[in-house]
Amino acid sequence: MAKAQKGPKLQPVRGTHDIMGDKARTFRFINKVFQDIAKRFGHEEISTPIFEFTEVFNRTLGETSDVVSKEMYTFEDRGGESLTLRPEYTAGIARAFISNGLQQSLPCKFFGFGPMFRYERPQKGRMRQFHQIDVEILGVPEPQADIEVLALAATLLDKLGLKDDVTLEINSLGDKESRDNYRDALVEYFTAHKDGLSEDSLTRLEKNPMRILDSKDDGDRALVENAPRISDYYNEATKAFFDEVRVGLDALDITYVINERLVRGLDYYSHTAFEFITTKLGAQGTVLAGGRYDGLIEKMGGPATAGIGWAAGMERLAELVAPDLVPAPARPIAVVPVGATCQAKAIEIAQQLRSAGHRIEMSYRGNMAKRLKRANKVHANEAVIIGEDELARGRVMIKNLNDGNQQEVVLDEVLNYLNLYLSLEVKKL
């Protein structure tokens, strides 16, 4: 973690982090696994701008949502346009879908990766700039899309070794009719028990009554116990849809628990909502979450188009992934000139080896002890030692840094020797 600030200007902006070293490798690893799987599921990469007209998020997320009302990085550009750094991926993809007239080429299956920005109080697993991987399917109203998108998520978490660390919770928010009926019943119930509700939940009752269901307040929870249950308000279409999703998950051996208190605030959400949660990240238990948003594109002004997708937080995934699962950097070959007169030849040999695909650690300064020390520190496999004596014989010394053995090799044979030697090393492992 970052240490306390030294001067006011040289610290990274609050809630932002430099990504390097092990963390960068972990990110790359997760992203690679993700992209391989997403492509296998038939998704294509999409990369949308990290900022959009503010309107794009206002309209999709709703003026009263927390994200819009207090978490967006909004600014005016020099032309006086109000722009916003994206707080989530879906709105931008929906906008891209409309902008590019993609209703002509349904269904659209996308995957993406990139930074998101929310002005929040930072915590473990919660930053102001964070990174998400994202999956969306547009134009498939059938529950098969729900199943597929969940299967993609489950496969990813499995490949990242997180199967036992997460639990899949799902719920159905129903279609519009079911949900509207349920919301009315809920408002009626909580209004009747208003005096038992926490302060937060009283505002939820006004703005977003379904949110009361996942309140952490003890008094609220007691009331929620006896509140109307959403499943009692499902109509036939909703029931059939949810059943089909569950049958599909069962068929794929994807285990889940139904959580009727898992909700989404915004009214363009419908049917399936889900979260993969963990207990290993403190208060930020949600690792991957998503749901069906059949009303979104129409609400933005596009043609009525079904949609479902999810996003996962890279930082949260990276916290969970076991370090030994992340591939270590390839071991280099150290090229060590002995003294200034050998440098030109060293550069030449280094370039020859790089061209053949080897990773080279070039030695720049110091006596031989320093140079080999440096080679050892970067876990070089071999050191190609280039000295005047050897060059006079048309040779170089190649030292195995694993066992310390060394051997002179004629210049023309250096590449062959190393190729052969390193292939044997690989077999030994």
Place this chain on the structure above:
RNA sequence: GCGGGUGUAGCUCAGUUGGUUAGAGCGCCAGAUUGUGAUUCUGGAGGUCGCGGGUUCGAGACCCGUCACUCGCCCCA
């Protein structure tokens, strides 16, 4: 936005009821070893004690403010 905890070297930390030139381990640089690493030994660099103010003869320590990190709430990936 609200509440709790913490800020001493690049990293992990020690620093007594307030007392002189602020310490250790690891890491870094150099030497022992001007052509041979992982071990060892020796030396060195590196600190406005997060920042600003206050109390005091005297503050790394106490008080106030502020910034950052951290845990929780709200909300979310």
